[in-house]
Amino acid sequence: xxxxxxxxxxxxxxxxxxxxxxxxxxxxxxxxxxxxxxxxxxxxxxxxxxxxxxxxxxxxxxxxxxxxxxxxxxxxxxxxxxxxxxxxxxxxxxxxxxxxxxxxxxxxxxxxxxxxxxxxxxxxxxxxxxxxxxxxxxxxxxxxxxxxxxxxxxxxxxxxxxxxxxxxxxxxxxxxxxxxxxxxxxxxxxxxxxxxxxxxxxxxxxxxxxxxxx
Amino acid sequence: xxxxxxxxxxxxxxxxxxxxxxxxxxxxxxxxxxxxxxxxxxxxxxxxxxxxxxxxxxxxxxxxxxxxxxxxxxxxxxxxxxxxxxxxxxxxxxxxxxxxxxxxxxxxxxxxxxxxxxxxxxxxxxxxx
Numbered sequence: 001x002x003x004x005x006x007x008x009x010x011x012x013x014x015x016x017x018x019x020x021x022x023x024x025x026x027x028x029x030x031x032x033x034x035x036x037x038x039x040x041x042x043x044x045x046x047x048x049x050x051x052x053x054x055x056x057x058x059x060x061x062x063x064x065x066x067x068x069x070x071x072x073x074x075x076x077x078x079x080x081x082x083x084x085x086x087x088x089x090x091x092x093x094x095x096x097x098x099x100x101x102x103x104x105x106x107x108x109x110x111x112x113x114x115x116x117x118x119x120x121x122x123x124x125x126x127x128x129x130x131x132x133x134x135x136x137x138x139x140x141x142x143x144x145x146x147x148x149x150x151x152x153x154x155x156x157x158x159x160x161x162x163x164x165x166x167x168x169x170x171x172x173x174x175x176x177x178x179x180x181x182x183x184x185x186x187x188x189x190x191x192x193x194x195x196x197x198x199x200x201x202x203x204x205x206x207x208x209x210x211x212x213x214x
Numbered sequence: 215x216x217x218x219x220x221x222x223x224x225x226x227x228x229x230x231x232x233x234x235x236x237x238x239x240x241x242x243x244x245x246x247x248x249x250x251x252x253x254x255x256x257x258x259x260x261x262x263x264x265x266x267x268x269x270x271x272x273x274x275x276x277x278x279x280x281x282x283x284x285x286x287x288x289x290x291x292x293x294x295x296x297x298x299x300x301x302x303x304x305x306x307x308x309x310x311x312x313x314x315x316x317x318x319x320x321x322x323x324x325x326x327x328x329x330x331x332x333x334x335x336x337x338x339x340x341x342x343x
């Protein structure tokens with residue numbers, strides 16, 4: 001695949017160099033390799049979610065005489081959730097820019113806002129789950145509800161893990177300052193957070209909007 | 215490392231590049247497009263003025279468009295030569311996601327159709343007991 005004159009080379013080869021791997025200039029710097037590796041993890045996470053989406057799509061009509069989606073879901077709640085997560089993703093991007101400028105105050109303020117909006121999302125989701133269980137629609141009621149709680153709950157678990165990671169990043173930036181390795185971790189966090197918003201787009205479309213069509 | 219050398223190297227996914235002003239503007243544009251697409255999705259799902267059978271397809275198209283907006287404006291995945299590795303990895307991920315989802319839905323729907331005459335068997339779509 002790699003020939004001598006091929007410009008944008010694949011893998012670890014470099015522009016215009018004659019080597020095919022670890023040649024004249026060696027591998028890419030850590031600031032490229034670390035987020036790239038994390039990008040691969042995020043993509044594999046999306047493959048995991050695709051399996052959960054496929055399960056949900058196969059079982060969506062298997063309600064066993066129990067409640068169906070259009071009886072359980074509230075679009076107004078989902079709209080607020082969607083807005084909170086989208087705003088959180090946006091503010092997270094601004095926080096990465098502030099961190100790049102090494103502005104401690106704005107980085108911390110924007111990261112805190114990211115976490116707050118993420119927490120709003122999570123609180124609404126927990127409220128929704130609790131009220132569904134109270135209405136007689138727990139995960140064990142039907143295959144449809146099992147797959148629903150697995151899919152949406154898996155996303156919620158990712159958001160929870162992301163909030164813990166976010167708190168850790170705020171503490172590390174505060175104590176260690178804007179060192180390169182802290183910056184790489186923050187960049188990885190932002191990739192994770194944006195990816196969760198992409199998965200949420202699929203969830204609110206497939207589960208909540210298509211699931212409640214008349 | 216000089217700026218000139220930097221231009222030749224790859225960029226990391228999610229890394230904001232170019233100058234600060236346009237970085238922020240990219241996020242604002244992305245947010246605006248995402249809000250519009252989300253709003254249109256919720257409107258399409260609620261309105262009665264559209265042809266019913268087409269609504270679900272339209273919603274899927276809107277969702278895919280919004281994922282594209284997120285990838286370009288928030289994760290900064292572009293078609294530039296410095297992004298080749300990121301795009302290749304993304305393309306492979308999309309391929310696997312597509313195979314898993316379409317393959318599962320296709321096979322399970324056919325299996326369910328073939329299981330239909332046997333009500334005593336475990337039927338995913340009916341699921342008694």
